[in-house]
Amino acid sequence: xxxxPMPRETILAGRLAEIRAKRPHxxxxxxxxxxxxxxxxxxxxxxxxxxxxxxxxEALGETIANAKAEIAALKVDDITGSHIPFATDELDAxxxxxxxxxxAILESCEMLDAVGDTLAGESAKKLQDAxxxxxxxxxxxxxxxxxxxxxxxALKTIEEKVARIVATFGPKLIDLPPPLTDIATPExxxxxxxxxxxxxxDQSDIxxxxxxFD
Amino acid sequence: xxxxxxxNVLIVDDYKTMLRIIRNLLKQIEFNNVEEASDGTEALAKxxxxxxxxxxxxxxxxxxxxxxxxxxxxxxxKLKQTPFIMITAESKTENVVAAKQAGVSNYIVKPxxxxxxxxxxxxxxxxx
Numbered sequence: 001x002x003x004x005p006m007p008r009e010t011i012l013a014g015r016l017a018e019i020r021a022k023r024p025h026x027x028x029x030x031x032x033x034x035x036x037x038x039x040x041x042x043x044x045x046x047x048x049x050x051x052x053x054x055x056x057x058e059a060l061g062e063t064i065a066n067a068k069a070e071i072a073a074l075k076v077d078d079i080t081g082s083h084i085p086f087a088t089d090e091l092d093a094x095x096x097x098x099x100x101x102x103x104a105i106l107e108s109c110e111m112l113d114a115v116g117d118t119l120a121g122e123s124a125k126k127l128q129d130a131x132x133x134x135x136x137x138x139x140x141x142x143x144x145x146x147x148x149x150x151x152x153x154a155l156k157t158i159e160e161k162v163a164r165i166v167a168t169f170g171p172k173l174i175d176l177p178p179p180l181t182d183i184a185t186p187e188x189x190x191x192x193x194x195x196x197x198x199x200x201x202d203q204s205d206i207x208x209x210x211x212x213f214d
Numbered sequence: 215x216x217x218x219x220x221x222n223v224l225i226v227d228d229y230k231t232m233l234r235i236i237r238n239l240l241k242q243i244e245f246n247n248v249e250e251a252s253d254g255t256e257a258l259a260k261x262x263x264x265x266x267x268x269x270x271x272x273x274x275x276x277x278x279x280x281x282x283x284x285x286x287x288x289x290x291x292k293l294k295q296t297p298f299i300m301i302t303a304e305s306k307t308e309n310v311v312a313a314k315q316a317g318v319s320n321y322i323v324k325p326x327x328x329x330x331x332x333x334x335x336x337x338x339x340x341x342x
Contacts, residue, residue: 102231110238128242132328135235135242139325142229146274146303187281190312191274194303194324201305203330206321209310 012053035061071166084159091148102141109134146193217339219244221267226250226257226283227301228275236270236301239328243335254278258286261293268339273302273309281316288317297338301326 035058109131116127194200201209223245225236233250240248249264251257253275261269269287273280280300287293300313301322310321320334 099231103234106231106234106238113238113242132239132242135238136325136327138235139232141231142227143303143325145229187279187312190281190304190306190309191279192304192306192309193274195305201307201310201323203323203326206305206310206323209307210314210321213314 007049012050016057079162080159084155087155088152091152095145095148098141098144102138105134105138109138143194150193217336218267220247221245222247222249222265223268223270224249224251224257224260224264224266226252226254226269226271226275226280228252228272232272236331239331242328243332245335254280254283254286257283261287261296262290266296268335269296269298270301271298273300273304273313281313284313284316284318299334299338301331 035054112127113131116124116131119127223240225233225240225248227233227236227250230252233252237248237250240246249260249266251260254271255278257269257271258278260266269283271280271283278286280302284298284300287296287298294317297319298317299320299322300318301324302309303324305323313321319338322330322334
């Protein structure tokens with residue numbers, strides 16, 4: 001008794017798998033064009049399932065080609081060579097400007113304190129209360145500086161990940177060093193900088209926690 | 215017992231602005247003998263060379279952090295009794311616990327006000 005003949009779509013799928021195995025780096029767009037040409041020349045002789053399978057392969061090739069074109073359009077060189085350095089430079093400038101402004105405020109405040117030292121009574125107290133408030137407010141520069149440092153770190157992580165996506169799926173292979181493996185010590189995990197107000201403990205929470213050790 | 219405000223105080227922070235702010239706030243509460251260091255390494259050298267009655271330190275500094283400085287101070291026979299206040303933006307529970315376990319005398323979270331600074335100094339020096 002004769003075996004049942006293998007369905008044609010199975011044969012075609014097998015052949016495509018063989019081609020993929022032999023030529024793993026074949027350009028999907030090229031494959032799609034070849035399939036389209038085959039479909040055109042064989043349109044009169046192929047059965048319904050054959051045509052459907054080949055159309056699927058063609059669509060797959062086009063999808064991959066479109067994805068590669070979109071990644072190419074990202075202009076990753078602009079992101080890593082221009083946009084992110086620009087953003088980090090601007091952030092550095094913010095830190096420098098706020099530091100300079102804070103220094104100027106503190107210098108004036110110190111002059112007021114010196115004037116206060118020559119006064120007595122209620123006037124001296126009022127002046128010192130005012131300068132105290134200014135000193136307290138100026139600590140914003142430390143907090144904003146630490147927050148900006150965190151943003152710069154996040155931008156660098158984005159830059160690395162974008163480059164890696166392009167290297168994997170983009171139109172050309174980019175030689176990248178292996179990903180940095182964070183070897184965080186237990187103490188590194190404690191360096192998180194300022195928390196968002198909704199997530200941070202305030203001084204009274206910390207006082208309670210400190211008191212719980214006594 | 216009244217607090218001896220003539221003692222030497224070492225303030226440690228990698229932000230010059232913060233050093234200046236803390237120095238001025240200390241001056242307003244009559245601590246006038248204030249030295250500065252910009253990280254733990256410099257602070258430790260100054261502590262070993264001088265005679266300080268109080269350390270007020272930030273945490274997040276390089277190469278030596280405030281926590282490492284605290285650990286060094288507590289393991290040094292000459293320095294281990296020195297009152298040590300941490301002033302930091304690190305406000306997670308695990309940070310406070312780690313600092314307490316390392317022997318911190320008190321903990322102030324940034325941004326802070328002058329009243330909190332005065333209150334913690336009085337508490338720490340009152341128990342010193």
